[in-house]
Amino acid sequence: MSIRDKLTRLLGPEPAASPDRARVEQAMRGSRRPADIAEVVEGEDAGGGTFLVRRGHDVPVEFSEADPRWWAALAREPRWAGARREDVAFLDLETTGLAGGTGTVAFLIGLARVRDGRLETRQYFLRSPASEAAALARVEEELSGCTHLVTFNGKCFDLPLLETRFVMQRRELVTLPHLDLLHPARRVWKRRLEDCTLGRLEAEILGRARHGDIDGAEIPQRWFDWLALGDARPLAAVIEHNRLDLVALASLAGRLARLLANPSEAVHATDLFSLGSMMARDGDVRAEPTLGEALARGAREAAPELARVKKRRGARDEALPLWELAARDPGRRGLEAGVELAKHYEHKSKDPARAHAVTQGLLARGDLTTREREGLVKRLHRLERKRARTTGGFV
């Protein structure tokens, strides 16, 4: 029995080849010789087996006009307030998989930065795992010339992975004030969009749909194929994907800053509500007018949030009509608003009979959790005792 036969018995038959893999193998079998990365993508040798792809782009207008203090608010990191746009780096990695740890390699490290009035992308491609030390040295050099860093989901993915690679190469990754756009993007748009992937945001928010873009899950295999077969043709789409991600990051950073600076520019009332909620959470005094405008533009869900802001300010009388409005909502917001109304009538209006009626109405709902029901029953019993004391009896 041959070694191949023994392995087949041990591991089972080989999995079916992916369409891309089949194409690469076809190219290998046919007359077309494998193409080097330099034949497929315009770039230059950056030393140590690293291939550098540079491209220039128009700086997104919203990015060039953004006031850095809004990035400070988005990042919840005051050090952003003093950022110069020219010193901001955008980072995006293409790797051999999602799993962290030492086994995952970043084979394409994309960086972007404004230079001489243009947004320049620099993508460092590793011809082999052995090129990593040289690539990381270049990245270290690039980042040490920057003061701030922007990523998408970089807190969980890009930065921990890059940090591990730096440790593996006995280097230290420079620590910069970091804005991970995923989280502010979720805060602003998750109520309206199906999800908050970068692709979705690019299409729905920036109005740029990509055609023929590679699925992220296919990316690792294309690099493995390159290592095995030496044909770089399937990698062109990976490099393009990474470049477009970098440009999208700059646009998104600009768009978010602009919306936070001028919330009224939000096209959708729901987005305006989200901006107001974000401001309320961050203690921004513009929360109240922003939520008020969202409500006026039809976002009824802004009513309870606006009422909470007013209540916190001590303006309970202004909050009352908002709770009354929200209480008509058959959903969870209506329940929360109803409880607030009951509290108001009991403790502020000193009208236990009215509070009792509101509580009884809430108990008739069919969507209460055990915990909510228990809370309402407790409230109802207390109100009954209270009313019995004030009227000398209870119905």
Place this chain on the structure above:
DNA sequence: TATGGGAATTGCGAAAGGTA
């Protein structure tokens, strides 16, 4: 498929208000 940030939920203690 692993990972971890952050929103949502839950738990706890201090403060305030009400009652005997």
Place this chain on the structure above:
DNA sequence: TACCTTTCGCAATTCCCATA
């Protein structure tokens, strides 16, 4: 005045989701 109840804010925990 002392005790009890409720509210509110902060801390701890849970769950969701985006990345290649």
